[in-house]
Amino acid sequence: MKFTLGVALSPLDQLTELARTAEECGFTSIGLPDSLFYMKSQSADYPYTPDGSRFWGPETPWVDPLIAAASMSAVTTTLRFYTNVLKLGSRNPLLLARQVGSIANMSGNRFGFGVGIGWAPEEFEWCGVPYAKRGARVDEMIEVIKLVLDGGMVEYHGEFYDFDPLQMSPAPTERVPFYIGGHTGPALRRAARGGDGWTSAMMKFDQLTETIATLRALRAEYDRADEPFEIQAVCIDRHGRDGYQDLADAGVTDTIVVPWLFDGIGFDGELAAKQDSLRRFAEKYIADPIVAAS
Template identity: 70%
Template sequence: MKWTLAVAMNPVDQIVELARIAEECGFHQVALPDSIFYSEKVSAKYPYTPDGSRMWTPETPWVDPLTAATAMGAVTSRIRFCTQVLKLGSRQPLPLARQVGSVAALTRNRFTLGVGLGWSPEEFEWCGVPYARRGARADEFLDVLQLVLGGGMVEYHGEFYDFDQLQMSPAPSEPVPIFVGGHTEAGLRRAARYDGWTSAMIKLDDLREVVNRLRQLHAENGRSEEPFEIQAVCVDSFGLDGYRLQAEAGVTDVIVMPWMFDGIGFDGPLAAKEDSMRRFAEQVMSRMDG
């Protein structure tokens, strides 16, 4: 089991130090969230809460995840960083390829790109990208990213993206893993073509169904013998027994925020969060790994 620390919605002046402490505690990775702006009104419901409401406010801090990964990489040497998830819908593939390649270089290949389509029509439109046909556009987007990050002189001629020969240097010296989020059938099919799937908030029974479907899709793609990560935010299975149940369900990477188990909120003091992380590492992580 891999252990990933979530830092979503925590104060910006804490997150770099949280990454350093996470490395000391033995965490495998830090998960970095993505939100470009808070629109006063949205024309779609947030898909991962029962009533469709957002869990954050206009004042909730969201530092750019790629910038955060670079800052965290400068004070650590082992721990990895992943976006969980970076929204493709409000971005363009060539500028993003340049950013991802830079993060991979500056962190010495300690970066995983977790992506999702995005859910807010306003975020698409106000960033200059149509909301319609977002799934087909994302498929081409990912094709372009892999092509450019693979290095060398490349060109691409698709329906949404089109360019002649170009090269970005330096290319990552190792492939950047790509995890894809989404709980829909289309999202699962997309994820099965890459290196892993990452969940939003999900219950254990639903998680079991998703993992079984991903295994089917992975096999249909002729990739059943290839590694495939299941990264989960399971909301009803905690503690040693709960994490063992997640592992039995096929989860390979658990995302946690230990201080929340101790009643410490997002805005809690850094020292209290550190105590929670160290206690979680001793009482849960070491016993699971052992």
């Protein structure tokens, strides 16, 4: 099983050094979160907390995940990066295709595109995009971005996006993997139908195992059961070697962790303390790899 370092809510001036240390310690990837802005009042519940409230405030630090990936890839050589997840619904697919292709090329194909729809109506409306029909629009966005990234002269004529032949060069020299986020039925179908993997928000183990079973059934339905498929998980009630073994046995391929939280260090803790936490975590769980039971 692989380990991804989650860097959400960390001060921005720590990110490149955390990337260097994560690579030295043997982490496979860094997961990069996405938030456009903090609206004073929210018109919809945040879907991943019990009471629908946000666990960050207006002063919480965020960085555009695509810019963060470019910056962190410049100081590393093997570490991978993926958005966890970028909210597609409020953005433009052609602009994103240019950005994703640029990062894939400049990082040496070390970027994976984790995508979701977005939960806040304000992010859509205030960026000039309707909240209505967001799922269908995102499905087209994924098609457009994949089409453009494959290279060559392409055109698209859909319900929401329509353009005549165009080309973006250079295309990535390897296919960019797409990881689909979301816990709803439509999101799981989207992942099973066209994703290279599925990525979770915070989940308990029982919910996670049920979701993995659903994904397996859906992938069989789409005749994709034998294709490689990542399960990237944030599990809030399985930790330690036995816990990570449980996750691997359940089918998780990539566990997203924030080691300094286990050591009582906050998101805004000192960089050196976080680096020490990464080294301790790596000694316990990465130096002696966890392998799923056959």
